Amino acid sequence: MEPIEEFGNDVTISARSTIDGETIVRPATFITTSWDDGHPLDLRVAELLSKYGLRGTFYIPMSAENETMPAAQIRELSLTFEIGAHTLHHAVLTETTEQKAWQEIAGSKSWLENNTGLPCLMFCPPKGKYTNRHLEMVRTAGYLGVRNVELLSLDFPRNNAGIMLLPTTIQAYPHGSLAFAKNAVKRMALKNLLRLMTHSRSTDWPALARSLLHESIRCGGVFHLWGHSWELQETGHWQRLDEALRCMSEVAIQAPSLTNGQICQRALSSNASVDETALREEIAR
Numbered sequence: 001m002e003p004i005e006e007f008g009n010d011v012t013i014s015a016r017s018t019i020d021g022e023t024i025v026r027p028a029t030f031i032t033t034s035w036d037d038g039h040p041l042d043l044r045v046a047e048l049l050s051k052y053g054l055r056g057t058f059y060i061p062m063s064a065e066n067e068t069m070p071a072a073q074i075r076e077l078s079l080t081f082e083i084g085a086h087t088l089h090h091a092v093l094t095e096t097t098e099q100k101a102w103q104e105i106a107g108s109k110s111w112l113e114n115n116t117g118l119p120c121l122m123f124c125p126p127k128g129k130y131t132n133r134h135l136e137m138v139r140t141a142g143y144l145g146v147r148n149v150e151l152l153s154l155d156f157p158r159n160n161a162g163i164m165l166l167p168t169t170i171q172a173y174p175h176g177s178l179a180f181a182k183n184a185v186k187r188m189a190l191k192n193l194l195r196l197m198t199h200s201r202s203t204d205w206p207a208l209a210r211s212l213l214h215e216s217i218r219c220g221g222v223f224h225l226w227g228h229s230w231e232l233q234e235t236g237h238w239q240r241l242d243e244a245l246r247c248m249s250e251v252a253i254q255a256p257s258l259t260n261g262q263i264c265q266r267a268l269s270s271n272a273s274v275d276e277t278a279l280r281e282e283i284a285r
C-alpha cells in the first residue's frame with residue numbers, strides 16, 4: 001500500500017488583542033469538535049453542544065454497522081451544525097476497489113448536499129484509513145478538507161496540495177497510554193509523543209482533555225475533541241462528555257469555537273489573523 005503523505009505546509013494563525021491601547025499579537029487558539037457515524041444518539045451530543053454554545057461537525061454515512069439517523073433528522077441537525085461526509089456505507093477505503101472508493105467519496109458528498117441543501121466541505125474516512133490516491137479523489141470531488149484520526153495534536157490543519165488535513169487532540173473514549181503512543185509512533189509525530197509524556201499523569205480522558213486544552217490556550221493551535229455517540233452510550237461516559245464540554249465553553253472567549261470546515265477555511269488563507277478585541281465585543285453584545 002502506498003504510504004500516506006500527511007506532511008504539508010505549516011499553518012499559523014495569529015490573534016491580535018488591544019489592551020490599554022497596546023496591540024498584542026500571539027498565536028491564536030480555536031476549539032472544535034467532531035462526531036462520527038450518524039447514530040441517532042448524535043442528537044444527544046448536539047443538545048450538549050448547544051447547552052455550552054459549542055460548534056461541531058457530524059460525519060454521517062447513509063448506512064453503517066450501527067443504526068444511522070433518517071434523512072429528516074440529518075436535515076434538522078444541519079440547521080445548527082456542520083454535516084460532513086463519512087462515505088455512503090461506512091466503507092473502509094483501503095479495503096475496497098478504486099472505483100468503489102470513488103463512488104463512496106463523491107457519492108456521499110452529493111447525497112448529503114441533496115439532503116441538506118448545503119455545501120458539504122469536509123470528509124472523514126471511516127476508521128481513519130486512506131492513501132494518497134484517496135486524497136486525490138477527495139480533492140477531485142471538491143471537498144475542502146479531511147479529518148483524520150491523529151490524536152494528541154494541537155496543530156492547525158496542514159495544506160496537502162490543496163486539501164486541508166485536520167488532526168484531532170483527544171477522543172471521548174478511555175484509551176490507554178499505549179494506544180496514544182502507537183497513534184503517535186505510526187505517524188512519526190514526535191511532538192504528540194512528547195505531549196503524551198507531559199500530560200500522561202491525567203489518565204481519565206476529560207482530565208487529559210483539560211490539560212491539553214490549557215496547553216492550546218498557552219501555545220496557540222486547535223483543540224479538537226472527537227468521538228462516537230454510540231461509544232459514549234457503551235462506555236457510559238455522557239457525564240464525562242458534559243464535563244469536557246463545560247471546560248471548553250469556559251475558554252470560548254480566548255479560543256473561539258468553530259466547525260471543522262471553518263477551521264480549514266481559516267487555515268487555507270495562512271497567516272490569517274483574528275481580531276480578539278472585536279470578537280470579545282461581539283460576544284458581549
Ligand SMILES: [Zn+2]
Binds near residue numbers: 037
Ligand atoms: Zn466511522
